[in-house]
Structures are given as structure tokens and as C-alpha cells.
Amino acid sequence: MSRFKLSCMQVIAIAKNTYKEAIRSKIFYVLMAFAIAMLGFAVILSFLTIGSQKRVILDLGLAGISFFSVMTSIFVGIGLIYLEIEKKTIYNVLSKPLPRASFIVGRYFGLMAVLGINLIAMLIILSIALLFFKGFTPMIFYAGLFIYLELAVITAIAIFFSSIASPVLSAICTLAFYLIGHTSSTFPEMLVPLLHNDIQKKIALFFFHILPDLSILNVSNLITYNIPIAPGFTIRGIIYAVLFSTLLIFAGCLFFKKRDLV
Amino acid sequence: MTKDAILVKNLKKHFKGHLSIGRIEALKGVNLEVKEGGIYGFIGPNGAGKTTTLKIITGLIFPDEGEVQIFGKPHTDYIIRKDIGFLPESPYFYDYLTGEELVKFFGSLFGIQKKELNERTKYLLDLVGLKGKEKIPLRKYSKGMLQRVGLAQALINDAKLLILDEPMSGLDPIGRREIRDLILKLKEEGKTIFFSSHILADAEMICDEVAIIVKGKIVQKGRLEELLAKDVQFYDISFKGIETPPELKDKVVVAFEGYSMIRLKDEDEVDKALATLINKGGKIMSLMPHKTSLEEIFLSSIEEKKNE
Numbered sequence: 001m002s003r004f005k006l007s008c009m010q011v012i013a014i015a016k017n018t019y020k021e022a023i024r025s026k027i028f029y030v031l032m033a034f035a036i037a038m039l040g041f042a043v044i045l046s047f048l049t050i051g052s053q054k055r056v057i058l059d060l061g062l063a064g065i066s067f068f069s070v071m072t073s074i075f076v077g078i079g080l081i082y083l084e085i086e087k088k089t090i091y092n093v094l095s096k097p098l099p100r101a102s103f104i105v106g107r108y109f110g111l112m113a114v115l116g117i118n119l120i121a122m123l124i125i126l127s128i129a130l131l132f133f134k135g136f137t138p139m140i141f142y143a144g145l146f147i148y149l150e151l152a153v154i155t156a157i158a159i160f161f162s163s164i165a166s167p168v169l170s171a172i173c174t175l176a177f178y179l180i181g182h183t184s185s186t187f188p189e190m191l192v193p194l195l196h197n198d199i200q201k202k203i204a205l206f207f208f209h210i211l212p213d214l215s216i217l218n219v220s221n222l223i224t225y226n227i228p229i230a231p232g233f234t235i236r237g238i239i240y241a242v243l244f245s246t247l248l249i250f251a252g253c254l255f256f257k258k259r260d261l262v
Numbered sequence: 263m264t265k266d267a268i269l270v271k272n273l274k275k276h277f278k279g280h281l282s283i284g285r286i287e288a289l290k291g292v293n294l295e296v297k298e299g300g301i302y303g304f305i306g307p308n309g310a311g312k313t314t315t316l317k318i319i320t321g322l323i324f325p326d327e328g329e330v331q332i333f334g335k336p337h338t339d340y341i342i343r344k345d346i347g348f349l350p351e352s353p354y355f356y357d358y359l360t361g362e363e364l365v366k367f368f369g370s371l372f373g374i375q376k377k378e379l380n381e382r383t384k385y386l387l388d389l390v391g392l393k394g395k396e397k398i399p400l401r402k403y404s405k406g407m408l409q410r411v412g413l414a415q416a417l418i419n420d421a422k423l424l425i426l427d428e429p430m431s432g433l434d435p436i437g438r439r440e441i442r443d444l445i446l447k448l449k450e451e452g453k454t455i456f457f458s459s460h461i462l463a464d465a466e467m468i469c470d471e472v473a474i475i476v477k478g479k480i481v482q483k484g485r486l487e488e489l490l491a492k493d494v495q496f497y498d499i500s501f502k503g504i505e506t507p508p509e510l511k512d513k514v515v516v517a518f519e520g521y522s523m524i525r526l527k528d529e530d531e532v533d534k535a536l537a538t539l540i541n542k543g544g545k546i547m548s549l550m551p552h553k554t555s556l557e558e559i560f561l562s563s564i565e566e567k568k569n570e
Binding site for chain 1: 277323340341343344346353354356358363367368370371
């Protein structure tokens with residue numbers, strides 16, 4: 001068996017195991033319950049509005065799905081590598097003929113599979129609610145795709161930090177990246193003009209280029225308000241998410257490759 | 263000529279102290295040669311460097327200096343671990359998996375195909391005494407059961423080399439005996455077993471070779487019978503049929519109903535005494551060399567190291 005084939009089998013095995021770990025953990029069900037409660041809340045709230053019932057359900061529903069998916073991604077992702085070391089379960093795994101990179105990639109794909117299934121389940125629940133109020137639009141699955149792309153980036157950030165830092169630090173850093181990611185697009189127009197010298201401006205622009213720009217992956221508003229989506233938007237979002245996640249996973253693998261597992 | 267299953271040359275490793283203050287020298291130039299096809303015991307007190315050495319061999323941590331070869335190839339190539347079955351100390355496993363799921367998971371990391379994996383998992387769980395308990399989640403396993411499932415996963419790839427970190431730890435006397443018997447059976451199948459232990463009686467019973475590590479340095483190593491033979495403390499000769507000759511009277515330990523036993527310090531004395539007894543028509547019943555036990559060698563090694 002070639003090394004490549006063996007590595008692929010190992011990545012699948014690690015991903016399957018990560019999937020089992022997530023769906024057998026309590027945090028997954030707690031977050032899922034919160035997400036469903038949020039959808040219920042959206043429906044109740046829609047009764048209090050006049051005329052825009054469907055839009056409230058759609059808007060709050062998508063926001064709730066996105067928020068709880070990101071929370072699952074962060075709170076499961078931050079422990080994926082670090083807790084394996086902390087609990088010493090990693091010793092047995094990495095003493096096998098397994099490149100460390102395969103372990104990280106497998107953990108990443110495993111969590112992405114869980115998030116994908118979770119997302120589809122919540123989108124189906126939201127669709128049922130919208131069908132009930134005759135406000136269903138297939139575009140919610142388009143929004144789902146972009147939520148998933150955002151999750152790909154957030155999970156990669158969480159795994160990157162998990163391979164080098166403790167869960168608490170990883171959670172803080174990932175949340176910070178998530179918040180910055182939703183505001184970084186305003187750096188050139190809003191932050192840079194406020195700065196007085198060129199060095200500060202260059203630093204701000206440098207961070208604008210290296211930090212994630214999650215606004216590229218935000219389509220919920222466009223769908224809720226029926227704003228036309230520009231051609232190439234989807235491809236640009238997919239390429240951005242795939243490249244950013246790949247780079248982060250690659251960096252995580254590099255740091256993890258030479259790490260002593262004590 | 264027998265090849266080295268493991269060759270460790272001048273292995274050095276340090277760790278940072280608490281809060282990165284200070285420096286702990288865990289290994290100070292460890293050298294080991296583990297020949298193919300035997301049982302090698304790696305013994306030492308807690309904190310001596312056993313687990314650190316094993317972690318370096320299995321690629322979990324990296325040495326500051328030194329070299330490790332597995333079957334003549336550098337251990338840095340991960341693929342070499344296809345030939346290794348490893349049981350870590352106090353194995354920590356995914357407790358959300360069942361015993362069967364765990365063994366299959368580790369088997370899949372070796373690329374074992376499904377049909378073979380199912381058969382081998384069943385065989386190994388039977389072998390380690392977990393038949394009927396394979397569907398129970400590991401969080402409900404006792405320490406001994408975890409040790410057994412750990413052994414099963416270490417055997418899943420039918421490896422030529424087994425590295426076992428404290429394999430008897432957490433087992434009751436019956437369990438320890440079963441694991442000892444299993445290790446001996448694996449040796450008969452031609453496997454090399456390298457295991458660390460602080461249970462000296464177990465090591466003494468099954469090892470062909472041992473190395474004693476104290477404070478990160480190997481203080482004694484070699485074939486067990488040679489190490490023990492080096493330190494024969496005295497010889498007891500029992501005989502009957504004659505009175506004890508006058509020149510051996512001061513050596514008598516016991517004399518009872520025609521039987522006598524004398525105790526002698528070295529081989530020259532034994533040769534002379536045997537010649538005398540046989541010449542006088544005595545019948546030799548037994549000659550027993552009393553060797554130093556592994557425990558005594560181990561304790562004296564620690565004592566010597568303390569005095570350094």
C-alpha cells in the first residue's frame with residue numbers, strides 16, 4: 001500500500017472518530033438544543049411583528065443557525081488537538097505509522113462533517129417553519145453554503161490555535177478572529193483615514209490583508225432583503241474559504257510537526 | 263548474526279522546569295541495543311527516564327541529541343512504525359468508544375482491510391480476555407480491562423516489535439501472570455518485546471536481557487543470566503553417606519539424619535570441597551549457587567548512583 005493511500009485511509013479513520021466523538025459529546029446536543037430553541041424564538045417573535053413575519057423568521061433563523069454553528073465550531077474545535085495531548089489519548093494515535101499532518105487534517109474534516117450534518121438539520125427545521133408561514137425560499141440553502149464556508153474558516157482558526165495553545169487561549173483568539181473577521185472589511189475605509197502617519201496606516205492595511213475577511217462569506221442579509229447577488233460571488237467565497245482554511249491548517253501542521261508530546 | 267530491533271545511541275533529552283524555570287536532564291546519553299527475537303526489560307525507578315526513552319523511540323518526542331534506529335532504519339520515518347506495536351503507560355483511550363471500536367480504529371490506522379480487521383479484532387479481544395465485553399464503552403472499563411484492551415490494540419498490526427510501557431501495571435496477580443504468559447507466547451512467535459517495568463519479579467521471570475536506568479543513565483545492562491551470575495553470593499552443597507570431613511566442619515549450615523549442607527564462598531572452594539566429598543565416598547545431593555536477585559542488583563545500582 002502506498003504512503004498516499006495509507007494517509008488517505010488514516011485521515012478518513014481520524015475524521016470518522018472525530019465525528020463519533022462530537023456526536024457522543026454533551027456540548028454538541030446542548031448547542032443543538034439552543035439552536036432549535038432560537039428557531040422557536042424566531043417563530044414566536046414573528047407573531048409580535050406586523051407584516052414582516054416571514055422576514056423575521058428567515059433573518060433570526062439564519063442568524064441563530066450561523067451563531068450556534070460558529071459556537072459549536074469554536075468550542076469543539078479548540079479542544080480537538082490540545083485535549084488529545086492533555087488527556088494523553090494522542091500517544092497511542094501518533095505512535096502508529098501516521099504523519100502528524102494526517103492527524104490534524106483528519107480532525108478538521110471530522111469536525112466539518114459534524115458541522116455539515118448539524119447545519120443541514122437546522123436548515124431543514126427552518127425550512128419547515130418557513131413552509132408553515134408560506135415564506136420558504138430555496139435561497140436559505142444558498143445561505144447555508146456560505147455559513148458552511150464561514151465555518152470552514154473558523155474551524156481552521158480553532159484547530160490552528162488548538163495545535164499551539166491551551167483551550168482557553170485558543171477560544172479567546174478564535175473568538176477575536178471571528179469578531180475581527182466581521183469588521184476587518186471596514187479597515188481601509190473607516191480605520192485607515194483616522195490614522196495620522198504612514199507607518200500606522202501601513203500596519204492597519206497589513207492586518208487587513210492577513211486577517212480573515214468574513215464579510216465576503218456573509219449572504220444572509222442579501223437573501224433576507226432579496227438583494228441581487230453579484231456574478232462570481234459564490235466562486236470568490238468558495239476560493240477564499242478554501243485557501244484561507246488550507247493555509248491555516250498547513251500552518252497548524254507545521255507547528256505541530258515538531259512539537260514534543262509530553 | 264542477530265539484527266538489532268532497536269538501536270539507541272547517545273540519547274539526550276532535557277525538559278524545562280515548572281513555568282519554564284530551570285532545566286531537567288531526563289536522559290544523559292542512553293545507549294541500548296535490543297536484539298531481534300527476545301524479551302528486553304527496561305527497568306528503573308519512577309522518573310528515571312524509561313517513558314521518555316520509549317516516547318522518543320515511538321516518535322512522540324524529539325531528542326536533543328542522539329540517534330534511534332528501528333530494524334536498521336532511522337526512527338524519524340513514520341512508516342517504520344508499521345513494524346511496531348505500542349502500549350503506552352496507563353493507557354488513555356477515547357472513552358466514548360467501545361473496546362471493539364477502539365481496536366478497529368487503531369487497526370484502520372495501519373491500513374488493515376475491513377474483513378481482516380474484523381477477524382483480528384475478535385481474535386485479539388478473546389486473547390486478552392475481553393470476550394463478551396467488547397461492546398461496553400471504555401468509560402465503564404476497569405484499569406485492568408483498559409490495560410488488556412491496550413494490549414489488544416498494540417497487537418492489531420501483528421508487529422515484529424512490541425514496545426510496552428509498564429504492561430503489568432494495574433493488573434491483579436492472575437492478570438499479571440496471563441500477560442507474562444502472553445509475552446512469552448509472542449516471543450515464541452518470533453516477536454521482539456521491549457518493555458519497561460518497575461515490577462522486578464515480572465522482569466526477572468521473563469526477560470532475556472535487561473537494562474537498568476537511573477537518573478537518565480543506563481547503569482547496568484546485559485543478558486539477565488550474566489548479570490545475575492556476576493554476583494553469585496554463595497554456593498550450598500548438600501550431601502549424604504559420610505560424616506562431614508574435618509576441613510569442611512566450619513562450613514556446615516545444617517546436619518540432620520545423615521544429610522549435611524555446607525556453604526562455600528567461591529568456585530575454587532566448591533571444586534575442592536566436591537573433590538574431597540567424592541573421594542571420601544560421599545553422595546552429592548545438590549549444588550545450589552545463590553545468585554543476587556534482580557531486585558538486589560537494581561537497589562545497589564540506585565544506591566551507587568545516589569553516592570555519585
